[in-house]
Amino acid sequence: MSAPELSVGHSGLMDQVYRHQRHIYDLTRKYYLLGRDRMIAELAPPPGGTVLELGCGTGRNLILAARRYPEAHFYGLDISAEMLVTARAAIAKAGLQDRITLAQADATAFDAEALFARKSFDRVFVSYSLSMIPGWESTIAAGLAATNGSLHIVDFGQQERLPGWFRGLLHRWLAKFHVTPRESLAREASRQAREAGRDCRFTPLYRGYAWLAVIGAQELPLGAPR
Template sequence: MSTTELPASHAELMDGVYRWQRHIYDLTRKYYLLGRDRMIAGLDVPPGGTVLELGCGTGRNIILAARAYPDAHFFGLDISAEMLETAGKAINREGLPDRVMLARGDATDFNTGALYGIERFDRIFVSYSLSMIPGWEKTISAALAALAPTGSLHIVDFGQQEGLPGWFRTLLRGWLKKFHVMPRESLRGVLESESRRTGATFRFRTLYRGYAWLAVIKLGI
């Protein structure tokens, strides 16, 4: 597993949050991290393609994606050493170490050449991580810079619960705050702006009455 110099405060925070939670993370999060499997199904990875997940956590998503696209090669980045330990064990159990490579790094500022020996990826995806990353806008810019000329960036995260009752939104926000999670109100606007800047196409969907947002930015034609 590769690593680069990390911002100590956020790395330590995430290690503290997930030191114990990582053992039950997938069991509990499956009930409210909605839309992840739909995002994976829409990756449409080309044969022999390369896929990078930013904020790979326990490895749940990258393992499912590796199963769905058996000809592709996968790379995972996370700032938490605790999460990467869990992810590494899961990947070994699934017999995927030859196809999945992990590295510790900051999703707002990473060098894929140094971490993986690869400069550009056919697909990059981010699942429920932008809502936990300080300076998350930089993650979007960095991801787009790491895409191949016809690559695509896929994002799923908490929406603004715009179609759900106000009491539900209040309860959800209070619960998420305990885990340093903040749904990004400006996410759609930032993605649209980055799409215009890069001349990319942009697709956006609200899921479950705004509980989750699903977006794709595709470069090239």
């Protein structure tokens, strides 16, 4: 299956999954999508900076981040047209449509300049989306290519310090929504950071329930202008 065919197929699947769930998504997910607010608190874009979310869903994170950083401008993309309907309504209700710009696109391969008339962003973040994206490794690469600052990732961990029965129950529940926690997330983020000449900070949260990774700005050669 070619990349365009995969993108169209996944877009249809996500629309099917969230056609009805989008109406109750934020109400239900707040109890088990842990670590999102910590990630937002660590974004710290510069004054007048730009922030892009890959897989923005209902717009919940973009709205919270826009309120926390009133001097920044925010952008979001999602492959699901259904989710973007909810996101646009929520953003308009919050009165933030002038500071948050949305577009439909595949997080594994997108043209930021065509979508947003921008080549790069000060911050890029991905919240609980990698566990739903086929070829999720490409999303990390795309995120790194889209930022001249840092890439922030939060997603399900492997529950490594939680009881085995809990891990099994959680994974069976998540599978109903086409969610697969990425066992190699830490290794892949570290590998891509290393190849890009960047540092990577990895933090397990809540006994491994969630994992938080931050890939920093590209290291500049000594003497290079900053």
